[in-house]
Amino acid sequence: MKKNVLIIGAGGVARVVAHKCAQYNNELGRIAIASRSIEKCRSIIDSIARKASLKVADEIKAYALDALDVAATAELIKRTQSQIVINVGTAFLNMSILRACMETGAAYLDTAIHEQPDKICETPPWYANHEWKHKKECQAKKITAILGVGFDPGVVNAYAALAAQRYFEQIDSIDILDVNAGSHGRYFATNFDPEINFREFTGTVWSWQNEGWVSNRMFEVSRSEDLPQVGEHKLYLTGHDEIHSLSKHLNVPNIRFWMSFGEHYINVFNVLNNLGLLSEKPVKTAEGLEVVPLKLVKAILPDPASLAAGYRGKTCIGNLVKGHKDGKPRELFIYNVAEHEAAYAETDSQGISYTAGVPPVAAARLIASGQWDTGDMRNVEELPVEPFLHLLDEMGLPTRIKEAADDRPWAG
Amino acid sequence: MKKNVLIIGAGGVARVVAHKCAQYNNELGRIAIASRSIEKCRSIIDSIARKASLKVADEIKAYALDALDVAATAELIKRTQSQIVINVGTAFLNMSILRACMETGAAYLDTAIHEQPDKICETPPWYANHEWKHKKECQAKKITAILGVGFDPGVVNAYAALAAQRYFEQIDSIDILDVNAGSHGRYFATNFDPEINFREFTGTVWSWQNEGWVSNRMFEVSRSEDLPQVGEHKLYLTGHDEIHSLSKHLNVPNIRFWMSFGEHYINVFNVLNNLGLLSEKPVKTAEGLEVVPLKLVKAILPDPASLAAGYRGKTCIGNLVKGHKDGKPRELFIYNVAEHEAAYAETDSQGISYTAGVPPVAAARLIASGQWDTGDMRNVEELPVEPFLHLLDEMGLPTRIKEAADDRPWAG
Numbered sequence: 001m002k003k004n005v006l007i008i009g010a011g012g013v014a015r016v017v018a019h020k021c022a023q024y025n026n027e028l029g030r031i032a033i034a035s036r037s038i039e040k041c042r043s044i045i046d047s048i049a050r051k052a053s054l055k056v057a058d059e060i061k062a063y064a065l066d067a068l069d070v071a072a073t074a075e076l077i078k079r080t081q082s083q084i085v086i087n088v089g090t091a092f093l094n095m096s097i098l099r100a101c102m103e104t105g106a107a108y109l110d111t112a113i114h115e116q117p118d119k120i121c122e123t124p125p126w127y128a129n130h131e132w133k134h135k136k137e138c139q140a141k142k143i144t145a146i147l148g149v150g151f152d153p154g155v156v157n158a159y160a161a162l163a164a165q166r167y168f169e170q171i172d173s174i175d176i177l178d179v180n181a182g183s184h185g186r187y188f189a190t191n192f193d194p195e196i197n198f199r200e201f202t203g204t205v206w207s208w209q210n211e212g213w214v215s216n217r218m219f220e221v222s223r224s225e226d227l228p229q230v231g232e233h234k235l236y237l238t239g240h241d242e243i244h245s246l247s248k249h250l251n252v253p254n255i256r257f258w259m260s261f262g263e264h265y266i267n268v269f270n271v272l273n274n275l276g277l278l279s280e281k282p283v284k285t286a287e288g289l290e291v292v293p294l295k296l297v298k299a300i301l302p303d304p305a306s307l308a309a310g311y312r313g314k315t316c317i318g319n320l321v322k323g324h325k326d327g328k329p330r331e332l333f334i335y336n337v338a339e340h341e342a343a344y345a346e347t348d349s350q351g352i353s354y355t356a357g358v359p360p361v362a363a364a365r366l367i368a369s370g371q372w373d374t375g376d377m378r379n380v381e382e383l384p385v386e387p388f389l390h391l392l393d394e395m396g397l398p399t400r401i402k403e404a405a406d407d408r409p410w411a412g
Numbered sequence: 413m414k415k416n417v418l419i420i421g422a423g424g425v426a427r428v429v430a431h432k433c434a435q436y437n438n439e440l441g442r443i444a445i446a447s448r449s450i451e452k453c454r455s456i457i458d459s460i461a462r463k464a465s466l467k468v469a470d471e472i473k474a475y476a477l478d479a480l481d482v483a484a485t486a487e488l489i490k491r492t493q494s495q496i497v498i499n500v501g502t503a504f505l506n507m508s509i510l511r512a513c514m515e516t517g518a519a520y521l522d523t524a525i526h527e528q529p530d531k532i533c534e535t536p537p538w539y540a541n542h543e544w545k546h547k548k549e550c551q552a553k554k555i556t557a558i559l560g561v562g563f564d565p566g567v568v569n570a571y572a573a574l575a576a577q578r579y580f581e582q583i584d585s586i587d588i589l590d591v592n593a594g595s596h597g598r599y600f601a602t603n604f605d606p607e608i609n610f611r612e613f614t615g616t617v618w619s620w621q622n623e624g625w626v627s628n629r630m631f632e633v634s635r636s637e638d639l640p641q642v643g644e645h646k647l648y649l650t651g652h653d654e655i656h657s658l659s660k661h662l663n664v665p666n667i668r669f670w671m672s673f674g675e676h677y678i679n680v681f682n683v684l685n686n687l688g689l690l691s692e693k694p695v696k697t698a699e700g701l702e703v704v705p706l707k708l709v710k711a712i713l714p715d716p717a718s719l720a721a722g723y724r725g726k727t728c729i730g731n732l733v734k735g736h737k738d739g740k741p742r743e744l745f746i747y748n749v750a751e752h753e754a755a756y757a758e759t760d761s762q763g764i765s766y767t768a769g770v771p772p773v774a775a776a777r778l779i780a781s782g783q784w785d786t787g788d789m790r791n792v793e794e795l796p797v798e799p800f801l802h803l804l805d806e807m808g809l810p811t812r813i814k815e816a817a818d819d820r821p822w823a824g
Contacts, residue, residue, distance in 0.1 A: 187686045271683040274599045276712045285711045291703050293712060299697045300688040300705060 001370050002083035002107055002144075003029035006076065008067050008097055009089035010040035011193065012305040012349050013111065013150070016357025017088055018044045019347040020395065022053035022060065024361065027368050030058055032080040034065035035089060047348045067093045073100035082106055084367055086360050091115040091196050095130055102134070102143050107367050109360045111150030113241045115199065118280065124206045124213045125244035127379070135377045142375035149363045149380055150356035151336075152178055152257075152317055153242035155397065157380035158388050159319040159334040160246050160255075162410070165385075167332055171323035173254035176242065177333075180260060181230035182313030182340045182351055188268045189302040191352035195294055198278045201269065205239045208247040208255040219266055223258060228402060229337045230316040233260040245379035272297060308350040311340035315351050333402040334410065336392075346396070355397060362391040413782050414495035414519055414556075415441035418488065420479050420509055421501035422452035423605065424717040424761050425523065425562070428769025429500055430456045431759040432807065434465035434472065436773065439780050442470055444492040446477035447501060459760045479505045485512035494518055496779055498772050503527040503608050507542055514546070514555050519779050521772045523562030525653045527611065530692065536618045536625045537656035539791070547789045554787035561775045561792055563748075563767040564590055564669075564729055565654035567809065569792035570800050571731040571746040572658050572667075574822070577797075579744055583735035585666035588654065589745075592672060593642035594725030594752045594763055600680050601714040603764035607706055610690045613681065617651045620659040620667040631678055635670060640814060641749045642728040645672040657791035684709060720762040723752035727763050745814040746822065748804075758808070767809060774803040 005021050005028050007014055014033065021031050033041040041062035048060065061080070067073050067089055077085060077100060087097045087110040094114035101108040114130040123129060131147050138145050148154055156176045164171055180191065190197040205216040221237035235258035243255050261269075272278050277297055282290045318335020336355070343354035363380075366372035371387055380388070389399050390411065399410040417433050417440050419426055426445065433443050445453040453474030460472060473492070479485050479501055489497060489512060499509045499522040506526035513520040526542040535541060543559050550557050560566055568588045576583055592603065602609040617628040633649035647670035655667050673681075684690050689709055694702045730747020748767070755766035775792075778784035783799055792800070801811050802823065811822040 267679065268683050268687070271680050272687075275680070275684075275709075277689070277709075279712075283708070283711050285704075285707045287707065289701075289703065289707070291701065291708050291711070292697075293708060295697045295699065295701070296695070296703050296705060296708050297687075297689075299695045299703070300691075 002367050002373060004080060004082045005029065005084045005086060005364055006032045006034060006080055006082035006106070007086050007088065008034050008065065008073075008093065009087065010035035010037060010044060011088070012308065012353030013088045013192065013357040015044050015047065015305065016343070016347045016349045016353050017086055017361055019048055019051065019053045020358055020361035021364065022048050023055055024365055025054055025058050026056045027365055028084070030080065031060040032063055032076070032082060033061070034063040034067070034076060036064065036066060038062050038064040051346070051348070068096050070096050070099045070103070073097060074103045077101070077104045077106050084364050085109065086364060088357065088360065090193060092117050098134060098145060101145065102137060102141055105141070105143065107144035107373065109146045109149055109363055111148060111154060111356055111360055112196065113148065113244070115196070122204055125248060126241060127244050131377070138377040139375070143377070144367060144373050144375055145377040146363055146372065146383070147377065147379050148241050148245070149360050151359055151397070152176060152240065153245070154359045154380055155336065155392065156317065156319055157242050157246060158385035159399070160250060160252070160321070161381040161385045162389065163319065163321040163332065163334060164250055164252070168321065168323040168325050168330060171250070171252045171321055173256070173322045174246065174252055175320040176240070176257045177225055177227065177235055177316075177318055177320055178257070178259045179227055179230050179233045179235065179316045180352060181233065182311050182315060184307040184350070185310045186302055186307065188265070189307055190304060191307070191350065192304050192356070194298040194301045198269070198294060198297070199280065200239060202273060202278050203239060205237055206243065207237060207257070208243050209253070211253045219261075227316045228335065228400070228407060230314050235260045246381060249379060249381050304353070305349070308344050308348060308353070311344065311350040314339050315355060317355065331403070334399060335402065336397050336399055338397060358395050358397050359392065362388055362395055365391060414779050414785060416492060416494045417441065417496045417498060417776055418444045418446060418492055418494035418518070419498050419500065420446050420477065420505065421499065422447035422449060422456060423500070424720065424765030425500045425604065425769040427456050427459065427717065428755070428759045428761045428765050429498055429773055431460060431463065431465045432770055432773035433776065434460050435467055436777055437466055437470050438468045439777055440496070442492065443472040444475055444488070444494060445473070446475040446479070446488060448476065448478060450474050450476040463758070463760070480508050482508050482511045482515070485509060486515045489513070489516045489518050496776050497521065498776060500769065500772065502605060504529050510546060510557060513557065514549060514553055517553070517555065519556035519785065521558045521561055521775055523560060523566060523768055523772055524608065525560065525656070527608070534616055537660060538653060539656050543789070550789040551787070555789070556779060556785050556787055557789040558775055558784065558795070559789065559791050560653050560657070561772050562769075563771055563809070564588060564652065565657070566771045566792055567748065567804065568729065568731055569654050569658060570797035571811070572662060572664070572733070573793040573797045574801065575731065575733040575744060575746060576662055576664070580733065580735040580737050580742060583662070583664045583733055585668070585734045586658065586664055587732040588652070588669045589637055589639065589647060589730055589732055590669070590671045591639055591642050591645045591647065591728045592764060593645065594723050594727060596719040596762070597722045598714055598719065600677070601719055602716060603719070603762065604716050604768070606710040606713045610681070610706060610709070611692065612651060614685060614690050615651060617649055618655065619649060619669070620655050621665070623665045639728045640747065640812070640819060642726050647672045658793060661791060661793050716765070717761070720756050720760060720765070723756065723762040726751050727767060729767065743815070747812055747814065748809050749812075750809060770807050770809050771804065774800055774807055777803060
């Protein structure tokens with residue numbers, strides 16, 4: 001039983017997290033929002049006021065914080081009496097925020113793998129490079145730490161566990177399919193932090209096949225899928241966090257991640273990448289200024305949060321699972337469809353932020369109620385996933401299952 | 413009668429200028445090469461030694477110079493006793509180098525219009541914004557200043573004057589056609605300083621039509637031409653220096669400039685331009701660093717000089733002139749074809765640098781001999797152009813004339 005939430009970060013996902021925490025503040029208690037820019041935190045609080053998102057009258061406050069500073073973060077956790085920390089800042093902050101939680105006893109949640117600014121991490125499984133090194137210390141100190149509890153990773157890990165527990169005796173393959181069929185109407189933009197977004201695509205594409213790691217380049221392997229509500233899309237084999245925990249925790253020989261891209265996105269990406277403009281390594285201009293190209297690209301692209309108002313269309317993300325049940329072959333697609341306009345109406349955010357921001361709040365509610373307050377470090381598939389999916393059903397991200405012509409709510 | 417040459421700049425064009433000055437140092441006297449990087453100057457001198465380009469044994473020396481510093485430039489002109497200054501540094505230096513020449517009495521030559529770093533100059537005629545403001549002072553001080561004496565502007569201005577003086581009673585239109593049919597084998601590169609190159613294409617495309625200025629956007633208007641030795645190419649209406657003096661000095665109602673581009677170049681250009689990466693205005697990164705996007709793009713692209721060794725193919729640049737002679741319609745193409753590999757064999761430089769670097773040395777020879785030492789500021793079409801074209805014939809840039817099926821040397 002924990003309460004009072006500190007949200008770290010003030011981008012599009014943090015905005016959704018804050019709205020959702022507000023909607024359930026009778027369970028979660030006081031809310032603090034902290035980021036480098038206190039103005040961005042205040043703008044979120046203004047949005048919450050406009051939408052009247054607070055379920056009950058209670059404190060919601062903004063704080064300026066450099067979350068790389070462990071002492072300052074620990075101090076803020078103590079000052080705000082926060083027992084739950086939702087880290088939705090940049091992926092460079094994970095290890096320092098986790099450390100602050102370990103020092104204060106607060107529960108830790110994040111939605112993406114830790115990254116080091118100066119290198120794109122190459123060695124699978126990624127979680128072993130940083131997060132899992134702290135597993136024993138979390139257990140010894142009884143720190144609840146839930147890794148990667150956004151949509152993907154996060155909800156799709158729960159779908160994988162659900163498939164293994166409920167619908168299959170043996171699973172041959174899980175293909176996670178992520179389609180954004182929405183349109184933001186801008187020349188080019190990324191749906192979340194461009195720096196993190198591009199870093200996903202410039203490194204090696206790792207997938208788990210025949211119980212081993214296989215490497216490809218980005219945009220080397222593709223497939224076409226006709227998915228519920230969004231129709232036919234071309235998806236590309238992409239390196240992604242969840243493969244790096246599911247391959248360890250589930251007995252499934254093939255786990256792959258696929259993301260949809262339009263030709264225009266790929267063209268812009270290829271031009272920038274081929275020119276070296278997506279590099280995280282500094283270059284020196286003729287005038288002697290050291291610049292990290294990727295940080296300039298981030299600066300000139302639209303702020304992902306600014307896309308929300310004009311975003312139209314839907315996302316469809318889910319797990320295509322193939323295996324056997326009762327000795328017979330079975331194939332299921334466990335999925336969610338979300339809508340950009342509905343996300344904006346509810347939380348002033350676009351659908352990609354919405355799908356990433358709702359799950360950590362469902363997780364926070366399960367920590368508050370004690371069901372997920374395990375006192376150790378876990379990936380989502382290591383937790384009881386059905387309570388999580390039930391909460392998501394009521395919080396705006398309902399799960400459906402498509403099996404041949406049958407398409408139904410999972411809990412039906 | 414002037415002698416001793418100071419070359420300012422140490423890029424690909426400066427390398428050609430230095431080689432050609434060396435080949436005629438019996439006329440031109442001592443050679444000094446100055447740029448911010450003395451190492452780049454020394455590398456040019458090494459190349460001249462390797463190719464044994466010096467006609468007679470005489471001094472050739474490297475100097476470090478910030479040519480924005482007028483006093484330092486004037487001091488170097490005096491110290492080296494240079495009476496001819498060939499400015500082939502960046503286009504931001506023109507006005508400060510011209511000033512140093514006016515203070516010391518040296519003749520001034522450049523190959524491109526002056527630019528201010530912080531803005532892309534929009535108002536035609538461009539020469540009136542900076543250069544021509546000093547016309548009276550040059551005349552009063554008897555300073556010989558020859559503007560834009562590269563290939564285009566430069567040789568094409570001479571072609572225009574030649575057409576008006578020799579081949580036409582009345583000219584209806586001059587279309588300057590610039591085709592680089594060469595290939596450097598890299599993913600993407602510009603043939604000269606990317607910063608100056610891109611600035612040509614991000615502003616308004618000005619052309620002179622029906623005796624007035626017409627504005628278009630880059631890549632808005634195109635034509636296809638089948639040109640001598642290089643074949644069929646697609647060319648695009650482009651803003652360019654020479655239109656801004658020819659429109660004033662010749663009585664020709666239509667003067668346009670067209671440059672060839674491949675689809676790949678246009679795609680990369682459009683992506684960079686649409687994203688704002690070709691902007692000369694600084695942007696601030698999330699970390700607070702102020703960066704001019706165009707300067708970073710310059711830093712990550714190949715150094716144009718580095719393309720020389722692998723460059724294959726030819727350039728064809730000339731003037732398509734339409735008008736009347738003896739009361740009958742006439743159409744001529746006055747042109748030169750140059751070859752990248754031949755340029756490299758002779759000067760360690762690619763063909764674009766070669767076509768830009770040979771003409772100012774021909775002009776310097778005409779100043780040394782007194783023929784072009786006019787004691788005032790001129791564009792090339794205001795000078796006697798036939799001696800200039802004769803020198804170019806012997807210096808590696810022969811002029812040809814194509815009229816219907818007839819294709820002959822101009823001086824034949």
